[in-house]
Each structure stands twice: as C-alpha cells, then as structure tokens.
Amino acid sequence: MHKAGREIKETLVHIDMAIEILDARIPFSSQNPMLARLRGEKPCIKVLNKCDLADPDITQRWQAYLEQEKGVKTLALSIDQPDKIKQLIDLCRKLAASDKSEGKLTQALIMGIPNVGKSTIINILAGRVIAKTGDEPAVTKRQQRIALGNDLVLLDTPGMLWPNVENKNSGYRLAATGAIKDTAISHDEIAFYLLEYLSDNYPDLLKTRFQIDALPAKVEELITVIGKQRGCLRAGGLVDVDRVAKILLTELRTGTLGRISLETPTMMEAELAELSLIQQLKAAKKQERKIKRGSK
Numbered sequence: 001m002h003k004a005g006r007e008i009k010e011t012l013v014h015i016d017m018a019i020e021i022l023d024a025r026i027p028f029s030s031q032n033p034m035l036a037r038l039r040g041e042k043p044c045i046k047v048l049n050k051c052d053l054a055d056p057d058i059t060q061r062w063q064a065y066l067e068q069e070k071g072v073k074t075l076a077l078s079i080d081q082p083d084k085i086k087q088l089i090d091l092c093r094k095l096a097a098s099d100k101s102e103g104k105l106t107q108a109l110i111m112g113i114p115n116v117g118k119s120t121i122i123n124i125l126a127g128r129v130i131a132k133t134g135d136e137p138a139v140t141k142r143q144q145r146i147a148l149g150n151d152l153v154l155l156d157t158p159g160m161l162w163p164n165v166e167n168k169n170s171g172y173r174l175a176a177t178g179a180i181k182d183t184a185i186s187h188d189e190i191a192f193y194l195l196e197y198l199s200d201n202y203p204d205l206l207k208t209r210f211q212i213d214a215l216p217a218k219v220e221e222l223i224t225v226i227g228k229q230r231g232c233l234r235a236g237g238l239v240d241v242d243r244v245a246k247i248l249l250t251e252l253r254t255g256t257l258g259r260i261s262l263e264t265p266t267m268m269e270a271e272l273a274e275l276s277l278i279q280q281l282k283a284a285k286k287q288e289r290k291i292k293r294g295s296k
C-alpha cells in the first residue's frame with residue numbers, strides 16, 4: 001500500500017494530469033484520498049466506470065459533487081460504451097491544450113483500485129489487448145506506458161486500494177462490489193451490511209427480486225425468508241446463511257439485483273462527520289487521561 005502511494009507520488013511529479021477510474025457504485029470508497037493533495041494544480045478526470053450497474057440518478061449527483069473540486073472533470077461510462085470511453089482521449093487533449101506548448105507530449109497517470117475496470121478501459125483506448133483483465137482484484141502488476149497517438153501517453157500504475165481502515169463501512173462496500181478479495185471479510189458480514197442498506201434504500205427492488213410482500217424488520221429474518229425462497233437449506237431445515245450471502249453478492253456484482261449505488265454524496269458527508277466526531281472524542285478522552293495521570 002505504502003509502496004503504491006510512494007510510486008504514485010513520484011510519478012505525479014512528471015505527469016500533466018491524472019485519470020482516476022472510480023466504481024460508479026462507490027465513488028467515495030473507490031477514490032484515492034491522497035490524490036487531491038498530491039496532484040496540486042494538475043487537472044484530474046474522474047471516470048465513473050461500471051455505470052451500467054449503478055443507480056443513474058445517484059451517478060449524476062456524484063458527478064455534480066465531484067466536479068466541485070477544483071480542476072476535476074468527470075465522465076460516467078461503462079465498458080459496453082466504447083465511444084464514450086474514447087471521449088476520454090478528447091477530454092485529456094482539451095485539458096492539456098490550455099498549458100501546452102507546440103509539440104509537447106502530454107502524460108496522463110491512469111489509476112484505480114483493483115477490479116475497477118482500468119485494464120478493460122486501457123485496452124479499449126489502445127484498440128488492442130495490452131493489459132490483462134479479469135474478475136479477480138489485482139490482476140495488473142507493474143507500471144507501463146501506453147502511447148495514444150503522437151501527443152498523449154498513459155502511465156498505468158498497479159491498482160491501489162484506499163488504505164482507510166478506520167471506515168469499516170467502506171470496507172464492506174469495497175468487498176461487496178468485489179474490490180477486496182472475497183476472503184478478506186466473511187460473506188455473511190458483507191451480506192448483513194448489504195441487506196440492511198438495501199432494505200433502507202432499495203426496498204422495492206428486494207421485494208420484487210425475492211417475491212416478498214412486506215420486508216421483515218430484522219436482517220436475520222430477511223436472510224431466512226430469502227434462504228427459504230431460494231432453497232438454501234441445511235439438513236434439519238436451517239437456512240444456509242453463507243449460500244444466501246453468496247447469491248446476494250453474485251446478483252449485486254452482475255447487476256441481476258438491479259442498478260444499485262452503495263453510496264451517495266449526502267451519506268458520505270454524514271459518515272465522514274461521524275468519523276471525525278469519533279476521532280475528536282477519542283482525542284479528548286486521551287487528553288483527559290493524560291491530565292488525570294499528570295495530576296496524581
């Protein structure tokens with residue numbers, strides 16, 4: 001993690017702009033928190049990929065929100081839209097034009113967390129297979145330069161995960177979308193988080209998909225209802241929670257459940273405020289303990 005951070009910092013010195021590929025379902029958790037600080041005045045294009053899986057209204061809200069940051073432009077797309085992906089090249093050239101002297105080569109750093117679709121986008125831009133793609137996170141291993149015409153070069157870095165261990169919810173969302181390997185957090189835990197979120201934000205979608213008239217108040221009961229409906233039963237009639245969890249995750253990741261966004265700008269602002277409050281309280285308690293120790 002630190003090595004990747006260092007690599008990005010060193011590379012940023014030599015580049016003209018950054019292209020950050022985000023997962024449109026989790027634009028906050030999939031963005032690199034260091035980029036805003038490290039890129040300085042350099043422009044940044046935030047690509048919201050996997051739009052086909054995200055809630056279109058929420059994606060629009062994210063675009064407006066992200067573009068509030070100085071120097072940031074956004075592009076929402078999915079890999080089944082090659083023409084839209086190619087607009088990325090035009091946008092790079094447009095952003096470079098403002099400070100470009102005649103004949104200067106523009107270098108753009110392209111980055112993104114594992115499994116976000118970076119290699120697939122690079123291959124479409126280059127018009128040939130130069131980056132390995134796959135369902136498992138972290139297929140791309142080393143940095144490479146990809147020339148797009150005579151005036152533009154993409155620098156591809158290995159996928160970099162947000163090193164935020166304090167925000168557990170981000171961990172769940174990264175795991176739910178497949179950015180973290182399936183072994184990192186248990187399926188059951190992710191499924192509980194997911195069902196709670198879906199019950200609050202997409203109740204109709206859950207009802208339709210699993211033919212439920214009224215959603216139970218407790219997630220445990222909801223898992224039982226889904227398990228019975230899908231025949232995920234162990235010997236003795238108990239519901240196999242792990243199987244239910246795997247079904248849910250597969251249906252979320254493939255879009256079978258519907259177009260779902262797991263984060264909104266408002267929700268993230270609230271989560272960050274709560275996190276900052278917790279940190280402030282922890283710091284105040286630490287200070288209190290220090291004062292008490294000092295007065296003894």
Ligand SMILES: Nc1nc2c(ncn2[C@@H]2O[C@H](COP(=O)(O)OP(=O)(O)OP(=O)(O)O)[C@@H](O)[C@H]2O)c(=O)[nH]1
Nearest residue numbers: 078079115116117118119120133134138139140159
């Ligand atoms: N539905 C959908 N799937 C996508 C999209 N973009 C990428 N994928 C899928 O996501 C998976 C990961 O894509 P890659 O291009 O290998 O991702 P990557 O970011 O290069 O992955 P790393 O090598 O881990 O860095 C593949 O199965 C892709 O087919 C998209 O826009 N929509």
